[in-house]
Amino acid sequence: MLIPYSMKNCFQLLYNLQVPAAGFKKTVKNGLIIHSISNDVYQNLAVEDWIHDQMNLEDKPILFFWRNSPSVVIGRHQNPWQECNLNLMREEGIKLARRKSGGGAVYHDMGNINLTFFTTKKNYDRMENLKLIVRALNAVQPQLDVQATKRFDLLLDGQFKISGTASKIGRTTAYHHCTLLCSTDGTFLSSLLKSPYQGIRSNATASIPSLVKNLLEKDPTLTCEILMNAVAKEYAAYHQTDNHIHLINPTDETLFPGINSKAKELQTWEWIYGKTPKFNINTSFNVLYEQSHLNIKVFIDIKNGRIEICNIEAPDHWLPLGILDKLNSSLVGSKFCPTETTMLTNILLRTCPQDHKLHSKWNILCEKIKGIM
Amino acid sequence: MQAVLCTLRAVLSPTTYCPSKPWLLGAGTIQKLRMGPALLLVHKFTEKHEWITTENGIGTVGISNFAQEALGDVVYCSLPEVGTKLNKQDEFGALESVKAASELYSPLSGEVTEINEALAENPGLVNKFVMKMVG
Numbered sequence: 001m002l003i004p005y006s007m008k009n010c011f012q013l014l015y016n017l018q019v020p021a022a023g024f025k026k027t028v029k030n031g032l033i034i035h036s037i038s039n040d041v042y043q044n045l046a047v048e049d050w051i052h053d054q055m056n057l058e059d060k061p062i063l064f065f066w067r068n069s070p071s072v073v074i075g076r077h078q079n080p081w082q083e084c085n086l087n088l089m090r091e092e093g094i095k096l097a098r099r100k101s102g103g104g105a106v107y108h109d110m111g112n113i114n115l116t117f118f119t120t121k122k123n124y125d126r127m128e129n130l131k132l133i134v135r136a137l138n139a140v141q142p143q144l145d146v147q148a149t150k151r152f153d154l155l156l157d158g159q160f161k162i163s164g165t166a167s168k169i170g171r172t173t174a175y176h177h178c179t180l181l182c183s184t185d186g187t188f189l190s191s192l193l194k195s196p197y198q199g200i201r202s203n204a205t206a207s208i209p210s211l212v213k214n215l216l217e218k219d220p221t222l223t224c225e226i227l228m229n230a231v232a233k234e235y236a237a238y239h240q241t242d243n244h245i246h247l248i249n250p251t252d253e254t255l256f257p258g259i260n261s262k263a264k265e266l267q268t269w270e271w272i273y274g275k276t277p278k279f280n281i282n283t284s285f286n287v288l289y290e291q292s293h294l295n296i297k298v299f300i301d302i303k304n305g306r307i308e309i310c311n312i313e314a315p316d317h318w319l320p321l322g323i324l325d326k327l328n329s330s331l332v333g334s335k336f337c338p339t340e341t342t343m344l345t346n347i348l349l350r351t352c353p354q355d356h357k358l359h360s361k362w363n364i365l366c367e368k369i370k371g372i373m
Numbered sequence: 374m375q376a377v378l379c380t381l382r383a384v385l386s387p388t389t390y391c392p393s394k395p396w397l398l399g400a401g402t403i404q405k406l407r408m409g410p411a412l413l414l415v416h417k418f419t420e421k422h423e424w425i426t427t428e429n430g431i432g433t434v435g436i437s438n439f440a441q442e443a444l445g446d447v448v449y450c451s452l453p454e455v456g457t458k459l460n461k462q463d464e465f466g467a468l469e470s471v472k473a474a475s476e477l478y479s480p481l482s483g484e485v486t487e488i489n490e491a492l493a494e495n496p497g498l499v500n501k502f503v504m505k506m507v508g
Contacts (some may be wrong), residue, residue: 076467076474077449100447103472152472169475203493205449205469277449278493 011248011255031239033063033067033232034246041071041097041108043250046263047176048101050120050256057173057341060119063235065228065245066179068108071095072192075103076167079204081197087371088192092339098272103166107192111183111214112280113224115231118174127151128167133163133180136234140226141219152209154178156175157326160213182224183216194196197372199283199298204276236323267336274305288366289361294318296368319361323352338370345369351371376497378466378492379452381425381459381483402492425480432481436468436499444470447499450492457485468499 015032036044044066051062072084072094080086080096082103087098108114117129130148134338137146145157146268154163167176215222228245236243253260265271284297294315301309314324326348334340345366352358422440426433442448449469459465459479466477492498 005374041459075469075472077469100474101472102474140507163474171476171478202451203496253493277451 010257011051014255015055016062027186029240030060031235032060032246033235033241033244034065034248035228036064036250037247037263038250039067039069039110040250041068041073041357042263042266043259044068044114045073045097045099046259047248047250047256048116048348049262049266050176050259052168052170052173052175055118055173057118057120060121061120061230061239064116064118065232066114066116067110067224068186069095069115070109072107073097073099073107074105075205076100076168077102077205077277078105078106078207079200079202079252079279080273081276081279081373082200082202083203083207084193085191085195085196086373089361094192096254096272097266098275099166100174101168102205103237104164104205105193106164106179107184108179108188109184111181111185111216111224113180113182113274115178115180115285117258119174119176121169121172121174123215124167124169124176126167126176126325129156129176130163130165130178132234132238133178133231135238136230137222137227138233139217140230141222144219150176151208154180155216156213156218156232159211159282161210162213162215163209164210165219180227181212181214182216182222182227184212184216186212197281199281200278200279201281201282204279211317237333267304273335273337275307276302278303281372283372285372287364287368289318289364296365298369298372300331305336307331307334307336312365313322314365319358319365323348323358323362326351338373341366341370377433377435377489378450378477379421379434379488380486381431382433382478383479388434423477427481431486432483434480436477441500444468444473444475444500446470450489450496452488452492453485455485455488459483459485463504468496 006007009322036047038044039114045066047066051064072089073225074096076081076099078098086096088094117126117132122176128150130152133154135144135163146162147155149155152165152301153234156162160339162181163178165176165178192198193207193209232245249253250256251260273350280300281298281300281302284295287296299309299311300307302327310328312324312328327345329345330344330348331341335342345362351360352362388464408487411464417440422437424435424437447468447470452457453465453468458466459482461479461482464476465479469475
């Protein structure tokens with residue numbers, strides 16, 4: 001069979017050619033363990049997409065280890081405004097990613113291990129995978145009390161969540177991925193995953209907040225390295241395959257043809273924000289201006305991340321009516337995004353009389369509005 | 374009322390197909406099967422568990438009882454916009470249930486003419502109304 005040169009180093013081919021150490025025995029189940037050398041959440045999510053879309057996993061399950069630099073990852077059908085503090089994330093330079101599996105919002109940093117179990121749709125079994133992880137943990141620390149719940153969480157000591165699960169099921173393949181908290185910044189996690197945004201009505205899937213704990217807090221020997229090796233060992237034993245973790249580079253196009261465009265797509269505004277299910281904001285805020293309190297009402301409908309209906313109301317005497325109408329109509333169709341709003345409101349301001357008081361009121365109003373984006 | 378996902382204006386004209394086993398419609402269904410020389414109402418299951426009923430060039434798509442049972446309680450339906458053009462086998466949306474996003478594949482090539490808006494508010498409807506096969 002002639003293989004095009006570009007495909008010669010392709011991951012699938014390399015996997016097909018891999019000879020199990022025990023030889024071609026029918027009883028030998030195959031399995032491959034890989035670990036990403038990248039800490040970029042988009043590149044790592046792209047690996048998952050690539051394997052899911054491109055690979056034939058018949059008798060060839062894969063376990064993928066990956067860790068990310070600080071990022072918040074939301075589920076496919078979630079609303080980021082509902083799930084996390086986007087303002088704080090922007091200030092701190094925390095990335096936001098939307099994954100293709102279901103489930104809730106999580107915070108990743110280098111103290112968190114992500115594990116993805118790739119199988120055929122037939123062999124998709126989340127509980128089996130979680131039991132494997134528990135066995136691995138107990139192999140390192142037999143005293144550890146870790147249990148899987150019906151919702152596929154892993155609980156430490158019956159109360160602290162150390163792992164959350166999500167999965168994606170395709171035509172012939174499926175993957176189950178989960179987190180594992182070793183030494184994540186718990187305080188930061190809590191503040192990032194707490195949304196400050198009020199008045200959101202949405203049918204997006206909502207996260208269920210849980211008390212979390214790091215395994216390292218429970219037992220200082222449970223580092224990320226130790227845990228990854230323990231799970232790999234257990235996986236290799238279960239699948240009767242080599243206990244060898246292969247390092248992979250998610251930006252290598254010869255290994256994963258087309259992967260870089262997948263990573264790019266995951267970083268687009270259209271995917272991250274634009275995929276948010278339709279939602280509505282109905283809220284109000286108080287503005288302090290020259291020692292008096294004013295109430296601003298906001299009613300916004302957002303679809304595909306863009307403003308469909310915009311109704312910002314302020315007391316008549318405070319701003320000329322005309323200008324609020326202009327603001328409302330110019331925001332329709334624009335992205336629900338502080339950068340785009342800044343641009344639009346600056347343009348509008350230039351059409352207004354050069355009145356210092358008006359400008360100052362306008363800036364106060366716009367800052368408040370951008371604050372809910 | 375069936376828990377249909379959407380309707381497609383088919384690119385290909387529907388082929389006449391006589392099921393060898395009669396279909397028994399689940400409780401609450403008002404859909405009728407019309408038989409006759411020009412069999413316009415066609416019902417097919419893909420091996421991926423999406424079903425399609427075609428009538429006069431319009432296909433109605435839903436998921437089978439087997440599929441909805443396997444999924445468990447559906448908490449979210451992601452469906453395409455009206456007007457979206459799909460090729461056969463294209464992924465057109467997903468159903469989410471207990472943290473699993475399960476992809477939906479188009480059984481036909483066509484253009485989406487209507488989506489079941491009720492599923493946005495109440496995704497659990499997918500589990501309630503099904504087509505059942507007897508025989």
